[in-house]
Amino acid sequence: MNIPKRLFLHAPNVHVGGGLNLLQVFYGVAESNIDFEQLDLRAKAGMKPGRAERHWVRPTLFSRLAAEWRLRSRVKASDTVLCFHGLVPLFPLKGQVTVFLQNRILLSSDSLKSYPIKTRVRLWGERLMLKAFTTRIDKFVVQTPSMAEQLRGFLGEQTPVVVCPFVLADVDQADVPAEKIYDFVYVASAEPHKNHQKLIAAWSLLAEQGLRPSLALTVPFDTALSFQIEELKRKWDLNVFNLGQLSSREVSALYDQSSALIYPSISESLGLPLIEANSRQLPIIAAELDYVRDIVEPVQTFDPASRTSIARAVKRHLGYGQPTQAIHGPEVFLREVMR
Known part of the structure; x- marks a missing residue:
């Protein structure tokens, strides 16, 4: 039977x-x-x-x-x-x-x-x-x-x-190309492993250097992280816009309004925004971690633990040169010691 x-x-x-x-x-x-x-x-x-x-x-x-x-x-x-x-x-x-x-x-x-x-x-x-x-x-x-x-x-x-990966059905793109409002977008919730703190720290470092690229975030309102973002935004006059938690349709529209995806998360099983952005041919600037290269080829990568590395990747993508440190001989070092 x-x-x-x-x-x-x-x-x-x-x-x-x-x-x-x-x-x-x-x-x-x-x-x-x-x-x-x-x-x-x-x-x-x-x-x-x-x-x-x-x-x-x-x-x-x-x-x-x-x-x-x-x-x-x-x-x-x-x-x-x-x-x-x-x-x-x-x-x-x-x-x-x-x-x-x-x-x-x-x-x-x-x-x-x-x-x-x-x-x-x-x-x-x-x-x-x-x-x-x-x-x-x-x-x-x-x-x-x-x-x-x-x-x-x-x-x-x-x-x-x-x-056995599976993903959402791809959402339709706008028939008419949307205006690009944001230089970068990061679609992520407020969990610590999403690494928003290092991302905002990198944006603060860029502001110190006189660069203020626009960044759209989707952190839920009324969270400790959302308040922290607003505080740093005011302190450094950052061009950062937290749009709160969005529906799938709203996220789809946000991709159309953005020029690139930045993805500093330190731990993902898949990373759906990477797939969604890639399907729309958005340039991806992401952490140099295995989960990223499992599914996409980013145009720039960075060390997600370093705000300097994130900021440098952003500058490379925007076409700003990054001067390297000059290396001196021991005579210069001695002069510095005695100066």
């Missing part, structure tokens, strides 16, 4: 940004295959109705635990479970379990001190869970070769991992 194979979609905590966009795209093609789903309540407005049994998960410890227990109780040996939120199940499951892992921070031993204490504790716990419960996973799916390499480095070379 053949038992029908059922698909369980488990996606608590997927409610904003690129993760939600990918979930919506996936759901658009997989809805008829999904038999049971657990979604984040905060994503309710963005998820269309489906035919499956649906449970909304609140962002509370009790609701998350209840969802994990419900999953354990319902999954049979013939079922497939997709953990779209990138975490291993809390309880062992009878079916085949696939984890779609998008958070590169979980695969790193880097310090988390730049994150708020609550986020720091959560990420630390998720790293421990990933290591402790890996044997419960039949397969990991990641979106780039460098992510797969990092996953194997974190969990071991025998970790079952498949590279």
Whole structure:
């Protein structure tokens, strides 16, 4: 007797940004295959109705635990479970379990001190869970070769991992070319790994040198970062415009109004804005990191930890020469010491 194979979609905590966009795209093609789903309540407005049994998960410890227990109780040996939120199940499951892992921070031993204490504790716990419960996973799916390499480095070379990138359908460009309002655009939320602080520090350095290129940001309003950006903007008279969190259509229009994408993020599983900008043939100035070269060829690169390196890359792209330091002999050094 053949038992029908059922698909369980488990996606608590997927409610904003690129993760939600990918979930919506996936759901658009997989809805008829999904038999049971657990979604984040905060994503309710963005998820269309489906035919499956649906449970909304609140962002509370009790609701998350209840969802994990419900999953354990319902999954049979013939079922497939997709953990779209990138975490291993809390309880062992009878079916085949696939984890779609998008958070590169979980695969790193880097310090988390730049994150708020609550986020720091959560990420630390998720790293421990990933290591402790890996044997419960039949397969990991990641979106780039460098992510797969990092996953194997974190969990071991025998970790079952498949590279299978997918992205949003490309949005239509404006029929009439839009006016270029901004020299650079950076589409990113306010998380510390997005590296806005170094980017703004580079813009402040450029202002010290008399250069004020325009920069459009999409940092949500009423965040500590948005206030910090406004403070530095006033202090250095920066040509920076924070537009707040935008819809997909608004982001599309913003690309059309921008001359180049700058991307200083220090950690990405894919980097959707890189793909979106590349599809529009926008020049890309980005961090010299593996995740960037997995998917695009930037016109300029920089060290994302250095405001000087970022500023120099911007100047190169804008056509400003960067004088190098003259190297002197020991006689000049002696004269300087004695002067």
